[in-house]
Amino acid sequence: MKKYVLASLIIFIASLIACTKEKEQIEQDPTLGLIKITEGYANGASAKVVVYCNNANISTGYTRFYLALFDSISGNRIEDAEINLTPKMDMGTMTHSAPYENPSSTRAERHLFPCSVTFVMPSASGNWTLKVDIKNIGAGKTGSFVFPVTVSDPVLSRQKSFTANHNGAKYFISLIEPTKPKVGINDFEIAIYKKVSMMSWPADSSLSVMITPEMPTMGHGSPNNVNPIHIQNGHYKGKVNFTMTGLWRLNLDYMSGTAVADTTQYFDIEF
Amino acid sequence: MKKHILLFLCSMALGSLAAQTYTSTMSDDSSRLIQLKEVLIKSNSKSQLQQLINYYKFNNAATLEDIISRLPEVSLQRRGAYGMEPSIRSFSAGQINVTIDGMRIHGACTDKMDPATIYIEPLNLESVQVQTGNNGFIAGSVIGGTLNMKMAVPDFGASKNISGSVISGYQTAAQSVYEAFQLNFKSGRMAIRGTGTYRNANNYRSGGGQIVPFSQYEKINYSLSAKYQLNQFTTIKTDLLADDGWNIGYPALPMDVGYAAARLGSISLEQLKNERLLNKWQVKLYANTVHHFMDDTHRPNVLMHMDMPGKSKTLGAIFDASLKLGVKSQLQLKADGSSTFLKASMTMYQPWQLPMYMLTWPDNRKDQVGTGVVWQLKTDSASELQFATRIDFIQSSLISTAAKDQISVFGYSANNRIDFLKNISVQYSKKVNVPFKITSSISYSERIATASELYGFYLFNSNDSYDYIGNPSLKNEQAWQSEVSGIFNNKYYRFKLTTFYAHIRNYILGTINPAVSSMTIGAKGVKSYQNIPWANMASLEGSIVCRPMEFAEIASTLRYNWGAADSGEPLPYISPLKNISSFRIKYKAYSLQVESESALSQNRKSRFSGEDATAGYFLVHTRIGYVFHFKGSQFQLQSGIENLFDKQYHDHLDWGNIPRPGRNIYIQTKLIF
Numbered sequence: 042m043k044k045y046v047l048a049s050l051i052i053f054i055a056s057l058i059a060c061t062k063e064k065e066q067i068e069q070d071p072t073l074g075l076i077k078i079t080e081g082y083a084n085g086a087s088a089k090v091v092v093y094c095n096n097a098n099i100s101t102g103y104t105r106f107y108l109a110l111f112d113s114i115s116g117n118r119i120e121d122a123e124i125n126l127t128p129k130m131d132m133g134t135m136t137h138s139a140p141y142e143n144p145s146s147t148r149a150e151r152h153l154f155p156c157s158v159t160f161v162m163p164s165a166s167g168n169w170t171l172k173v174d175i176k177n178i179g180a181g182k183t184g185s186f187v188f189p190v191t192v193s194d195p196v197l198s199r200q201k202s203f204t205a206n207h208n209g210a211k212y213f214i215s216l217i218e219p220t221k222p223k224v225g226i227n228d229f230e231i232a233i234y235k236k237v238s239m240m241s242w243p244a245d246s247s248l249s250v251m252i253t254p255e256m257p258t259m260g261h262g263s264p265n266n267v268n269p270i271h272i273q274n275g276h277y278k279g280k281v282n283f284t285m286t287g288l289w290r291l292n293l294d295y296m297s298g299t300a301v302a303d304t305t306q307y308f309d310i311e312f
Numbered sequence: 313m314k315k316h317i318l319l320f321l322c323s324m325a326l327g328s329l330a331a332q333t334y335t336s337t338m339s340d341d342s343s344r345l346i347q348l349k350e351v352l353i354k355s356n357s358k359s360q361l362q363q364l365i366n367y368y369k370f371n372n373a374a375t376l377e378d379i380i381s382r383l384p385e386v387s388l389q390r391r392g393a394y395g396m397e398p399s400i401r402s403f404s405a406g407q408i409n410v411t412i413d414g415m416r417i418h419g420a421c422t423d424k425m426d427p428a429t430i431y432i433e434p435l436n437l438e439s440v441q442v443q444t445g446n447n448g449f450i451a452g453s454v455i456g457g458t459l460n461m462k463m464a465v466p467d468f469g470a471s472k473n474i475s476g477s478v479i480s481g482y483q484t485a486a487q488s489v490y491e492a493f494q495l496n497f498k499s500g501r502m503a504i505r506g507t508g509t510y511r512n513a514n515n516y517r518s519g520g521g522q523i524v525p526f527s528q529y530e531k532i533n534y535s536l537s538a539k540y541q542l543n544q545f546t547t548i549k550t551d552l553l554a555d556d557g558w559n560i561g562y563p564a565l566p567m568d569v570g571y572a573a574a575r576l577g578s579i580s581l582e583q584l585k586n587e588r589l590l591n592k593w594q595v596k597l598y599a600n601t602v603h604h605f606m607d608d609t610h611r612p613n614v615l616m617h618m619d620m621p622g623k624s625k626t627l628g629a630i631f632d633a634s635l636k637l638g639v640k641s642q643l644q645l646k647a648d649g650s651s652t653f654l655k656a657s658m659t660m661y662q663p664w665q666l667p668m669y670m671l672t673w674p675d676n677r678k679d680q681v682g683t684g685v686v687w688q689l690k691t692d693s694a695s696e697l698q699f700a701t702r703i704d705f706i707q708s709s710l711i712s713t714a715a716k717d718q719i720s721v722f723g724y725s726a727n728n729r730i731d732f733l734k735n736i737s738v739q740y741s742k743k744v745n746v747p748f749k750i751t752s753s754i755s756y757s758e759r760i761a762t763a764s765e766l767y768g769f770y771l772f773n774s775n776d777s778y779d780y781i782g783n784p785s786l787k788n789e790q791a792w793q794s795e796v797s798g799i800f801n802n803k804y805y806r807f808k809l810t811t812f813y814a815h816i817r818n819y820i821l822g823t824i825n826p827a828v829s830s831m832t833i834g835a836k837g838v839k840s841y842q843n844i845p846w847a848n849m850a851s852l853e854g855s856i857v858c859r860p861m862e863f864a865e866i867a868s869t870l871r872y873n874w875g876a877a878d879s880g881e882p883l884p885y886i887s888p889l890k891n892i893s894s895f896r897i898k899y900k901a902y903s904l905q906v907e908s909e910s911a912l913s914q915n916r917k918s919r920f921s922g923e924d925a926t927a928g929y930f931l932v933h934t935r936i937g938y939v940f941h942f943k944g945s946q947f948q949l950q951s952g953i954e955n956l957f958d959k960q961y962h963d964h965l966d967w968g969n970i971p972r973p974g975r976n977i978y979i980q981t982k983l984i985f
């Protein structure tokens with residue numbers, strides 16, 4: 042009897058050890074879950090550029106791009122590069138740019154260079170192109186790659202703008218988070234840009250933001266929301282609570298000090 | 313002369329022990345046992361007298377609710393014609409245990425439409441036990457006592473191998489039908505008992521003639537129980553019970569029940585030895601599930617259609633033993649464990665939009681193990697001491713990511729909570745002189761918050777129009793209670809008077825939370841469950857049963873409840889002074905009963921719970937019965953008029969001031985073979 046107990050104990054412990062033994066770390070494909078949009082060569086920089094996005098369809102608003110660079114001859118990854126974006130929309134009678142964020146470092150992040158463009162209108166009103174200037178640091182060469190982007194309007198807009206009451210300037214607001222809304226507490230993130238000229242759309246950190254979610258169909262709100270505050274580069278982070286699934290309206294009030302900049306804008310989220 | 317005065321007093325007493333329903337054995341002071349068992353099946357002795365004594369015969373169609381509402385300790389919160397929620401001395405929900413043969417079962421409705429009492433039909437009920445004070449917590453840590461429904465068991469002792477009964481009845485108030493049968497089969501070491509009950513009621517007519525919409529219901533209940541004798545002392549028993557309800561209306565609520573189903577099963581091993589130490593013991597394993605689907609499709613003017621399904625699953629085991637420590641000393645042991653899973657959700661539909669979904673009971677589980685002991689000691693020939701204690705370990709947990717995410721809305725911790733609950737009591741009883749016995753007890757007990765109180769998510773209470781939100785950090789309620797009762801007993805009458813007082817710390821109450829906006833359209837706001845520092849409760853219960861003559865019997869009960877929060881505000885759902893009295897005559901095959909039911913007005917209303925004052929009422933019910941025998945079978949014919957004067961009334965505990973049924977004429981037949 043004792044023997045059996047002992048034997049089963051040993052088996053039990055052995056299986057525990059077997060189960061907890063660490064699995065070998067296999068490096069995951071850095072582009073897993075991303076979708077390839079296009080690829081091409083940055084002539085002069087001897088680099089091949091592969092462009093990835095989170096979604097196949099690019100819509101108006103804040104859009105993250107992930108650039109993978111390869112040596113155009115050896116095919117090896119380029120891990121050090123200085124990248125500059127220039128988004129441009131040609132509307133026939135005029136052209137304008139859009140807010141964008143270059144990769145924050147010249148060093149690739151898990152082999153990719155993350156960056157973003159905020160498309161302020163859909164391709165229906167003109168043609169978008171994104172120019173990527175690349176300085177291949179290792180090779181000491183410079184070149185650029187230009188590709189067209191088709192931008193559509195999503196069902197529920199993630200991009201809003203207003204002309205501020207306090208200074209008459211035009212501000213563009215992008216909804217970044219939540220991307221996967223759930224019942225419960227969610228991260229909330231927006232980016233605020235100010236249109237200075239057709240070609241200059243810098244990030245803005247001067248406004249303060251107040252968030253008030255509501256369910257328009259039911260007329261109720263939600264408790265314990267955290268107003269977004271400026272973190273960096275025009276990004277504001279806070280928390281939003283959803284007490285149920287369905288259509289939610291996130292009312293946002295913008296203030297400049299004590300002056301009201303705008304109280305008319307909101308984002309709708311449905312899940 | 314003395315006898316005459318007593319007689320006079322008896323008949324003066326306004327109320328009665330629920331007449332048709334039970335013969336009360338007031339032997340134990342802190343527990344009340346009501347025998348409903350049909351004598352015919354219970355024992356071999358089929359004396360005419362015993363059969364006549366059985367009050368139950370008076371109204372075969374009585375529901376369990378009708379029966380327990382007559383008990384002086386029990387009140388019912390009424391939301392519809394069906395599914396009334398029992399309370400013991402104004403303790404309700406998580407403050408009391410409502411068990412079936414000791415088994416725990418949790419309703420699957422966030423609106424408490426399905427108390428455990430709906431699953432037991434009088435036909436499959438052997439007795440109802442109400443334990444308060446001293447013993448109230450033995451079946452599980454609670455502060456308000458235990459209501460246990462003991463299911464009828466297959467009968468080895470029946471004189472015939474196959475016996476049974478068939479009942480059929482009709483009532484005018486709801487144009488309702490009642491059909492039921494019961495069969496007992498025995499052969500050698502085996503006995504099997506099966507029952508089936510069908511009820512179908514339309515909207516009932518209230519006093520004055522108004523029809524109460526959404527008071528209909530339809531249900532079917534069936535049970536099968538088999539018992540096998542392994543040897544002289546040991547039996548093994550299995551019980552199965554199923555209950556299905558359809559289209560059950562709740563006039564006081566914004567929704568009805570589309571379909572509700574409960575399935576209960578258990579297997580138990582019982583040993584009865586008259587040995588010196590281990591007298592008898594029993595082990596039981598059980599499982600049950602409840603599914604509940606609320607429905608608003610029949611309601612007019614529904615702004616937004618919604619679905620509210622809920623389910624509950626319970627698994628458990630119980631061990632009971634009784635030990636004889638000596639001639640004067642006896643010990644009862646109990647150990648039990650259970651695990652209850654609950655989940656309920658709400659989905660609202662708005663055309664052209666995605667459905668709005670939330671968990672009203674986020675997936676949660678309560679795991680409990682506990683053990684209790686009652687030690688009875690006869691200190692001398694006239695007095696007895698009783699000590700009781702119980703401890704419980706309870707783990708409450710949210711078991712899905714969605715549930716944990718949802719509780720984060722209010723910033724609450726989604727961690728498991730573990731509670732250790734302690735209960736203890738001491739009781740002393742003494743026969744002061746031969747017919748008079750006095751019993752007093754003092755106890756300390758604790759209870760944990762219910763799933764709704766811990767995790768409820770915007771549970772709309774239509775009585776006060778607030779959405780209720782749970783609070784997982786609620787402290788346990790702790791109660792100090794004392795109870796004194798006197799029993800006066802002689803050949804002609806039995807009189808019992810009990811007073812009770814409780815001081816409850818950390819009393820759990822919904823308090824307005826202005827920081828949160830309500831979810832339900834039309835709700836006044838949101839209440840969060842909070843512990844208030846304390847509340848006090850008291851009650852007075854009296855009952856008289858007397859038989860001045862061989863053929864006449866008078867029974868009367870009186871009860872008064874009182875409760876106040878620390879602020880001095882009255883507590884909600886407190887019954888005013890109530891009395892039920894009945895006078896019965898049985899002569900040969902005939903019986904006649906006149907019953908009165910009365911309540912004083914309740915002006916101690918709980919303002920924070922949105923209560924209003926309730927007027928008193930006085931009702932008269934009459935019942936007649938006739939019994940005859942035919943070729944070894946017995947045939948019973950019963951008829952009666954309830955609410956004879958067609959009074960329009962409602963009770964203080966009724967939600968929404970919905971009037972109760974008006975004049976109701978019923979007729980029933982029962983064949984016992």
Ligand SMILES: [Cu+2]
Pocket residue numbers: 256259261285287668831
């Ligand atoms: Cu809602």
Ligand SMILES: [Cu+2]
Pocket residue numbers: 421422423424425569604605606
């Ligand atoms: Cu329900």
